[in-house]
Amino acid sequence: MPPRASSLQGYSEDSSLLSMITRIRIQNYRSFVDAEVKLRPFSLVVGANCSGKSNFLRFFVDAIYQAEHLFSSNQILVQHNDWPTHQNYMLDNFGFEFNFSNSTSVTCLHGQEKGHYLKGKIPWKSKDVPVFSIDPFKVSDIEIATPNATVHGDGSGTAQVLDILKNGDREDLFDKIEGHFKRYVVEVEKLSLRTVEKGKKQIQVRELGLKFPVSAAELSEGTRLVLCILTILHQENPPPIILLEDIDRGLHPRLFEYVAPMMKDIAERHGINILATTHNPYLVDCFKDEKEAVIIVEKKDGASTLSTLADRLEGLNYDSVDPDDMPLGNLWFSGLVGGVPAKINRRHEK
Amino acid sequence: MRSDMPKHLYILCEGELDEMFYERLAERVTGQIFQSDQEFRVRRGSNWKTALAAAKLLINRVRHWQSKQDIAVIIAVDNDRAPGHPGGNTYPRPLPKPDLKKQPRYPQLVSMLENTLGQDRLQWPIGVALAVPVEMIESWVLTLLNPGLDELPLYSEASSPLAKLYYGMTPPPQLKDLRDAEAKSRGMSLDELFWEAAEADLAPAAAVSHSLSLFLADLKGWK
Numbered sequence: 216m217p218p219r220a221s222s223l224q225g226y227s228e229d230s231s232l233l234s235m236i237t238r239i240r241i242q243n244y245r246s247f248v249d250a251e252v253k254l255r256p257f258s259l260v261v262g263a264n265c266s267g268k269s270n271f272l273r274f275f276v277d278a279i280y281q282a283e284h285l286f287s288s289n290q291i292l293v294q295h296n297d298w299p300t301h302q303n304y305m306l307d308n309f310g311f312e313f314n315f316s317n318s319t320s321v322t323c324l325h326g327q328e329k330g331h332y333l334k335g336k337i338p339w340k341s342k343d344v345p346v347f348s349i350d351p352f353k354v355s356d357i358e359i360a361t362p363n364a365t366v367h368g369d370g371s372g373t374a375q376v377l378d379i380l381k382n383g384d385r386e387d388l389f390d391k392i393e394g395h396f397k398r399y400v401v402e403v404e405k406l407s408l409r410t411v412e413k414g415k416k417q418i419q420v421r422e423l424g425l426k427f428p429v430s431a432a433e434l435s436e437g438t439r440l441v442l443c444i445l446t447i448l449h450q451e452n453p454p455p456i457i458l459l460e461d462i463d464r465g466l467h468p469r470l471f472e473y474v475a476p477m478m479k480d481i482a483e484r485h486g487i488n489i490l491a492t493t494h495n496p497y498l499v500d501c502f503k504d505e506k507e508a509v510i511i512v513e514k515k516d517g518a519s520t521l522s523t524l525a526d527r528l529e530g531l532n533y534d535s536v537d538p539d540d541m542p543l544g545n546l547w548f549s550g551l552v553g554g555v556p557a558k559i560n561r562r563h564e565k
Numbered sequence: 566m567r568s569d570m571p572k573h574l575y576i577l578c579e580g581e582l583d584e585m586f587y588e589r590l591a592e593r594v595t596g597q598i599f600q601s602d603q604e605f606r607v608r609r610g611s612n613w614k615t616a617l618a619a620a621k622l623l624i625n626r627v628r629h630w631q632s633k634q635d636i637a638v639i640i641a642v643d644n645d646r647a648p649g650h651p652g653g654n655t656y657p658r659p660l661p662k663p664d665l666k667k668q669p670r671y672p673q674l675v676s677m678l679e680n681t682l683g684q685d686r687l688q689w690p691i692g693v694a695l696a697v698p699v700e701m702i703e704s705w706v707l708t709l710l711n712p713g714l715d716e717l718p719l720y721s722e723a724s725s726p727l728a729k730l731y732y733g734m735t736p737p738p739q740l741k742d743l744r745d746a747e748a749k750s751r752g753m754s755l756d757e758l759f760w761e762a763a764e765a766d767l768a769p770a771a772a773v774s775h776s777l778s779l780f781l782a783d784l785k786g787w788k
Contacts, residue, residue: 496608532625536618549577549619550605551626558604561585563760 234338235316235486236456241521242324243300243309244277245270246514251312252521255508256482257475260492261499261547262512263556267519268492271512272346272458275490278311279456280341281323285333298325303517313337316486339455347447348460351439355431357417366450370443374431376450378408378416385451392445395477399470400438418442437465444474448481448489455487462491463498475501479508496544499524503543511547511554527552572787573634574599577623578641578696579609582759586706587639587696589763594784599637607642613668616642620674624681628691637692637787643701644670644776646719652775653699654719661730671697686786694783699776703740708777709762710747712769718743 240251246267262268277298284297300309310324313335321335345368353371364375380389393406405421407428418431420438431439447457466474475498482489490510493499502509502524509524524543531551533541546552574591576584581604588601605623607616620640627636644650646660649669674695682689698705700719707717720728720739728736738746748758771778 530626530629531622533622535625536621537614540612540614541618541622545608545611545615545619546622548606548608549622550603551619551622555604555606558602559581561581561756562589563757 234319234455235482236313236488237316238312238314239274239278240312241271241274241278242311243304243306244274244311245299246301246517246519247271247274247521248301248304248306248518250519250521252510252523253507254488254490254510255505256487257479257489257491258508258510259475259498259502260490260510260512261494262554263514264494266512266514266554268512269346269460270519271510271521272460272490272492274311275456275458276341276344276346278313278323279337279339279344281311282321282333282335282337283340285323285331301518343452344454344456344458346458346460347444349440349443349464351436351443351465352432354439354443355418355434357411357415360414360416365452365454366443366447370439373443373446374408374416374418376446377406377418380449380451381408388449388451392442392449395445395449396442399441399473403438406442435465437467440465441470441474448478453487457482457487457489459489459491461493463493463495468495468497471495471498471501479505496542496548499544499547500542503538506543509543509547511552513553522553524552570635571598571600572637572692573627573630574601574637574639575603575605575623575627576601576639576641577605577607577620578639579607582755583641583702585756586702586759586763587641589760590767590781591637591639591694591784593763593767594781595787613642613647613670617670617673617677621677621681624678624691624693628682631690636690637694639694639696640674641696641702642670642674644697644699646700647671650697650699650776652777652779656719658731658733661727663727664731671695692787694780694787696780697776698780699774701740703744705770705774705777706759706762707740707743707747708774709765709767709770710758712766712773 235256236254238251238253241247242249247270260268260271281298298309308324308326313321319335321337322332324332347368349370353369354373356371356374358374360378361375362379364372364379366372366376377389380386396406397403402422403420404423407419408416409419411417419428420431420434421428444459447453478489499509506528507523507525511522511524511527513520547554574588576587578584578587584604588599592598607619623638627638630636644653645667646664647667647670650671674697678693701721704717707714718737718739720731720736722728722741723736723739725739728739744758748755751758753761767781771781
């Protein structure tokens with residue numbers, strides 16, 4: 216992890232340490248042949264099922280692993296298993312490029328002819344950058360209180376992190392999580408942890424109108440997901456890149472207009488990247504003032520491509536219609552900017 | 566533009582079933598086989614302004630591809646008792662207020678196309694056909710399958726609040742009710758029913774549905 220200045224948020228407030236990724240290029244990785252795109256602090260990733268959205272998120276983990284591994288050992292240790300290449304395209308080169316907000320860059324290329332090449336340094340470890348595909352049942356699990364806990368990719372560790380914040384010296388962060396949680400789920404009156412047995416904790420919630428707190432296991436899946444996402448964002452040592460699968464899963468669409476700005480604000484203020492996949496047009500609507508932050512993943516001839524919604528609006532003359540008549544979510548759903556499922560044949564020829 | 570390549574057909578409609586129906590009619594009327602690899606959709610339940618905006622943006626989008634492809638477009642939207650359709654209905658009873666407030670769909674689509682592609686339709690760089698069934702796609706399906714049918718109902722389902730307002734009592738079966746009954750009596754799925762309708766004799770149906778005849782005329786006008 217890069218050195219972090221102490222701050223009340225848990226993130227660095229020192230702009231000299233900011234290292235948000237502003238552009239990436241992916242070469243010959245899983246479904247990607249050669250794709251590049253600019254990133255915003257909070258980027259929303261949309262596309263049809265099986266277009267490569269999940270591969271896009273996994274790319275960051277594998278790229279950081281490659282850079283970390285090569286840099287730490289200063290020798291070539293790359294195996295193809297560590298970097299799954301495209302099955303169809305027998306290309307010589309594979310690798311990636313990152314550009315950062317502080318004008319630095321990292322290039323990692325491996326080629327049959329040019330050999331292996333690494334320029335620059337990524338200051339993170341791959342283990343600190345999970346892809347979050349949250350299992351609500353893991354969020355409500357009984358967990359053993361552990362120092363230095365973090366939220367894991369499946370959502371486990373949420374109770375541990377909340378316990379550390381509440382009972383350590385970062386109650387401010389716990390209060391922040393509780394505050395957002397109460398705002399988004401108005402039935403929640405109080406968030407706390409109950410000791411199940413010695414050293415074992417479980418999240419519990421006091422709901423308005425109920426006499427006794429209920430355990431997290433009794434909360435809806437969506438409520439557990441909201442709590443987990445808030446904990447990921449506000450934990451003391453959050454990931455430098457937050458990769459969230461299906462962020463809209465279980466969330467009421469009305470919450471999007473609160474959750475999206477909150478994530479954007481956290482990412483911007485702390486110079487980190489948040490990338491979240493979604494299939495929900497209402498969430499896309501929230502990006503009307505930041506069309507370059509919506510990344511469209513498409514697959515053509517077996518290869519995934521990347522572009523932004525802003526790119527796709529070129530030539531469409533979107534300004535010629537009232538945006539209220541065609542919100543961005545509708546526009547994406549329509550297929551006019553791509554990122555929709557392939558044609559389904561329903562013909563009944565005899 | 567390569568003349569030896571099949572024409573690309575882009576259809577803006579509400580769903581795959583509608584698309585299959587319109588695509589098959591286009592094939593039959595023009596005698597052409599189309600490339601149709603992209604689907605354009607208006608979300609069900611969208612208002613008219615959204616459909617009109619989607620149509621305009623589709624035209625904007627595909628006209629840029631016209632230098633590389635031979636292109637045809639079908640814009641499909643139900644008339645839903647909107648005024649001003651040249652093949653429109655007369656209504657024996659007063660329409661409910663929500664229907665009276667509707668904007669004229671067919672004329673607004675024509676106006677949008679003329680503003681975007683030019684006043685002279687013969688000079689348009691792409692073929693465009695307007696599929697604006699009076700009152701819904703089911704009207705055309707039912708007419709194609711039974712051109713001798715007496716007057717068709719106006720609403721989607723007998724349970725629809727607007728149908729109840731219009732009839733002022735328990736409405737008779739409406740278009741989707743009749744469609745479902747037709748499919749049931751023929752032992753067909755909806756996909757099969759729509760395909761069967763698209764394969765039916767066109768002339769008798771066009772003789773009784775002016776909105777259908779307008780659509781077929783648009784298709785015949787494609788170069």
